[in-house]
Amino acid sequence: MMQGGRTETGGGESLLFLTDEQLRKGIEAMYFAYRAFTADPDRILENYEYGRAHHRAIHFINRQPGLTVNTLLTMLGVTKQSLNRVLRTLVEDGLVEARVGRRDKRERNLFLTEKGSALERDLSEAQRARMRAAYRSAGPAAVTGFRQVLEAMMDPEIRRHYLSMKDGAP
Amino acid sequence: MMQGGRTETGGGESLLFLTDEQLRKGIEAMYFAYRAFTADPDRILENYEYGRAHHRAIHFINRQPGLTVNTLLTMLGVTKQSLNRVLRTLVEDGLVEARVGRRDKRERNLFLTEKGSALERDLSEAQRARMRAAYRSAGPAAVTGFRQVLEAMMDPEIRRHYLSMKDGAP
DNA sequence: GATTTTATGTCAGTGATGTTGACTTTCCAA
DNA sequence: TTGGAAAGTCAACATCACTGACATAAAATC
Numbered sequence: 001m002m003q004g005g006r007t008e009t010g011g012g013e014s015l016l017f018l019t020d021e022q023l024r025k026g027i028e029a030m031y032f033a034y035r036a037f038t039a040d041p042d043r044i045l046e047n048y049e050y051g052r053a054h055h056r057a058i059h060f061i062n063r064q065p066g067l068t069v070n071t072l073l074t075m076l077g078v079t080k081q082s083l084n085r086v087l088r089t090l091v092e093d094g095l096v097e098a099r100v101g102r103r104d105k106r107e108r109n110l111f112l113t114e115k116g117s118a119l120e121r122d123l124s125e126a127q128r129a130r131m132r133a134a135y136r137s138a139g140p141a142a143v144t145g146f147r148q149v150l151e152a153m154m155d156p157e158i159r160r161h162y163l164s165m166k167d168g169a170p
Numbered sequence: 171m172m173q174g175g176r177t178e179t180g181g182g183e184s185l186l187f188l189t190d191e192q193l194r195k196g197i198e199a200m201y202f203a204y205r206a207f208t209a210d211p212d213r214i215l216e217n218y219e220y221g222r223a224h225h226r227a228i229h230f231i232n233r234q235p236g237l238t239v240n241t242l243l244t245m246l247g248v249t250k251q252s253l254n255r256v257l258r259t260l261v262e263d264g265l266v267e268a269r270v271g272r273r274d275k276r277e278r279n280l281f282l283t284e285k286g287s288a289l290e291r292d293l294s295e296a297q298r299a300r301m302r303a304a305y306r307s308a309g310p311a312a313v314t315g316f317r318q319v320l321e322a323m324m325d326p327e328i329r330r331h332y333l334s335m336k337d338g339a340p
Numbered sequence: 341g342a343t344t345t346t347a348t349g350t351c352a353g354t355g356a357t358g359t360t361g362a363c364t365t366t367c368c369a370a
Numbered sequence: 371t372t373g374g375a376a377a378g379t380c381a382a383c384a385t386c387a388c389t390g391a392c393a394t395a396a397a398a399t400c
Binding site for chain 2: 355356357358359360365366367368
């Protein structure tokens with residue numbers, strides 16, 4: 001049975017953090033933390049008729065103003081039909097502006113309106129408050145480790161996108 | 171405007187990791203990593219007619235064999251109606267056994283059957299493989315920080331449950 | 341100039357997951 | 371014995387994802 005077995009590859013004591021039990025705890029930690037992580041913005045979104053998908057779209061449009069639908073599609077990893085439904089309501093409600101591309105008129109460049117920016121700030125401040133508290137309680141060294149593990153966990157193509165977005169360390 | 175502002179509370183350079191930009195990167199890291207984290211088991215579940223909710227139920231029943239429906243409910247944070255639909259299919263398909271409680275016959279104690287254990291191993295091995303690779307590439311110190319931040323991010327009641335589950339450090 | 345490819349939008353149908361609300365059954369405990 | 375907790379059930383509904391098919395416009399290519 002593989003269940004309950006250790007996963008050391010012969011490296012000795014320094015690999016104790018790679019036991020199946022340790023990995024399972026990590027899996028549970030990811031699950032529980034992510035749930036808390038999404039709970040705060042979800043509470044805000046209940047007041048509107050929006051869901052998590054709207055939040056994601058708003059987040060990335062704020063991070064890369066003018067990005068195209070296709071780029072957003074890649075980052076969100078959903079189908080265009082799914083994203084389109086979300087974008088349509090956001091444009092209709094005046095939170096997002098979709099400007100026809102200047103060079104390539106097939107493209108739509110997406111921007112947040114002032115109203116969209118306001119919601120973005122609300123949502124992200126709720127999320128940042130939790131992240132800030134967690135960072136503060138864990139300390140800078142832990143935060144570095146946190147980011148390292150998360151980055152190593154991402155799919156390579158997505159990690160490229162992630163790393164290319166503007167960073168807080170100038 | 172609060173947007174783009176720093177969040178230092180006067181502590182000086184040691185709090186640079188708490189800038190809004192750093193927090194936003196952390197938020198994105200969580201999102202992208204979690205997506206990768208769930209992608210592997212999701213691929214396996216496509217072959218069955220199960221979804222992520224079934225995976226979660228199977229995971230926790232494996233971790234705490236004999237747990238009651240109510241305990242599982244608390245850990246999953248869903249309604250009993252939602253969980254019931256999932257549990258019913260798992261029991262019907264012979265992956266989960268729901269034994270009437272010995273002391274309190276209203277309760278149901280949940281166990282994985284051999285068939286259920288087999289699927290659990292498949293699913294969790296896929297997830298552990300990614301976690302193992304990330305841990306290995308980031309190293310033990312990073313893993314400690316990773317866990318610290320995630321634990322600080324959880325809701326307190328859930329963290330209690332999380333910490334009370336068996337740990338890999340004996 | 342005609343054809344193909346690309347970017348986007350739209351409509352229809354489906355499935356998994358979640359919700360609320362109302363109700364029943366079982367059965368422990370005051 | 372009665373009240374209430376635990377569990378299960380049924381119904382209706384919303385969100386968010388998917389696939390598949392099709393439309394439009396513009397760029398790219400032949």
